Amino acid sequence: MWEEGGVAATVASEGDIITLTAAEPRFGPVLDTIRARLEAEAAATRNRLAGALRSRERLNAELAALNAQIAAGPSPEDRVWIDAGVARLTTALAGLATQIADLEVAATKLEARAVSAKDGESLTLVDPSLLLYAGGTAIKVEALTPTTASGVLLHGAVPTDLSDWRMRLIDVPEANRKFSDREIVWTDQMVSLGYVKAGFNWIFATRGASREPEMAGVLGALVGSILTLVVTLGLSFPIGVGAAIYLEEFAPKNRWTTLIEVNINNLAAVPSIVFGLLGLAVFLNFFGLDRSAPYVGGMVLALMTLPIIIIASRAALRAVPPSIREAAFGIGASPLQTVMHHVLPLAMPGIMTGTIIGMAHALGETAPLLMIGMVAFVVDIPGGFADPATLLPVQIFMWADFPEPAFEQRTSAAILVLLGFLVAMNALAVILRRQFERRW
CATH class of the missing domain: 1.10.3720.10 (MetI-like)
Incomplete structure (x- = not known):
């Protein structure tokens, strides 16, 4: 998704962090998109949590049935497989309890991030990547508010002309991709310079096998x-x-x-x-x-x-x-x-x-x-x-x-x-x- 910037902005550089400040809250639509994704992810986590809770109820019911059989005094042969079933269910319930706790924590964090995303959001490697282009400069945004965007420089020098800037939101997080954000920026730069273009690949059609x-x-x-x-x-x-x-x-x-x-x-x-x-x-x-x-x-x-x-x-x-x-x-x-x-x-x-x-x-x-x-x-x-x-x-x-x-x-x-x-x-x-x- 691209967000065009038609409002003038100023830039400040402090060490490796570059901050872009817009004259108007132009980054609000991007924050809305991020908030919607966080809400959807939180809802999906809540659904997984509900499924885990249903599984725990089912396992508890099976464990109660086995304990009832133990109380009824089964034969030695039956007691062997009943004890094995109790051990299996106990282990499964312990693992399920850890999973439920992790899902509860993850859902709570996502919901809290979704609520606070309207005022600003910090992005990590497990979040969708946000790239800001200004002239020949590309910045990986790590913190975003309605009026400011801060991040590290991926390509080019510190921008001076900010009359035309735009943002690109990449749905797949960098941690889940084979291509890093820096490689994506390099590819975009080669496309803009005409080094990469669509056409018939004559090498593929006229060559034999190769390790390259x-x-x-x-x-x-x-x-x-x-x-x-x-x-x-x-x-x-x-x-x-x-x-x-x-x-x-x-x-x-x-x-x-x-x-x-x-x-x-x-x-x-x-x-x-x-x-x-x-x-x-x-x-x-x-x-x-x-x-x-x-x-x-x-x-x-x-x-x-x-x-x-x-x-x-x-x-x-x-x-x-x-x-x-x-x-x-x-x-x-x-x-x-x-x-x-x-x-x-x-x-x-x-x-x-x-x-x-x-x-x-x-x-x-x-x-x-x-x-x-x-x-x-x-x-x-x-x-x-x-x-x-x-x-x-x-x-x-x-x-x-x-x-x-x-x-x-x-x-x-x-x-x-x-x-x-x-x-x-x-x-x-x-x-x-x-x-x-x-x-x-």
Whole structure:
């Protein structure tokens, strides 16, 4: 909240404390805001106190019931758990008594401050911050009356021109923020000088990972995701569609094909980390393939995506009317020609939709990639399928774990990039389905 100062004021400096005195009581509205906040906080504290008192009544009732059972002479077995309940309730009541006393003191102090706030108020680190700007000077107000404001200098020199001043009330107390009042003032100063402005962050869009949040970018993870999905699509699509065609059109119906179908359905429900463990054991430890390489990640994600593509492709093939097959057989087409020239083109919209949804599912996975080492810190943008790389979900996971506060914004931006990628893939599925859909 900003309070503009349109009344002339004078300034006095005594040591580190600067006092601003207005010709009129211009600080009254700010004091009213502070008083309203104190009243609201006092009311909230009173509500918490009322809840604590109700809890004490309930615990006293339970304790009285246990004492009544003790007076009735319970059996030795019952006396054990009754004594344990009495001890537990006694401890809880002691802690609750301390909490009630603290809440009573806090509510009384807040109510007293709210009453006296109309005449003046002293602000601490646990109160909302009040900053006063006068020209190029910023003062953190620590004491306020309707006509005076006193505080310490945060930026600039002691002000001389007070024809134009304003106040800024920051709701969150300084003790509860990651940014101090001085850092907020510095930021405001940089904004006023034009050093900070809103615009497209080209560094974020054109750089790879970095330990410095200002230099960290998402391009490396985006390229790694694209390379990995290319490998995933190149392996899972032909194998999955071929398996679906064989099982649906050519495989004999016996116990072996039934076992295969059951296993495919079960694999679709297996947690993704199991495929990561499989890739770690087989691709890395047994075959000795490159760690953190997109082609290894693509192979692991292809294993995870295969059941989804097979199930979706079989459903699309099953949706083709039998009359299409019968008409093809009637004109002398072989079973292979019937499938390739008639059934498959009609089932292709459903197959492509299932494939793209499977790719989107693979893009959002993190657990299997962590198991094969794609969580490594990779600065360079990958230039091929064998170069070390990371993916967008893994990059988001890494940035979210970094302690620097500036990485929070990088994490949020990377999440938006990933969501945009997923939305684009699902939109592509809808477009392709409408493009290739045929009616019969």
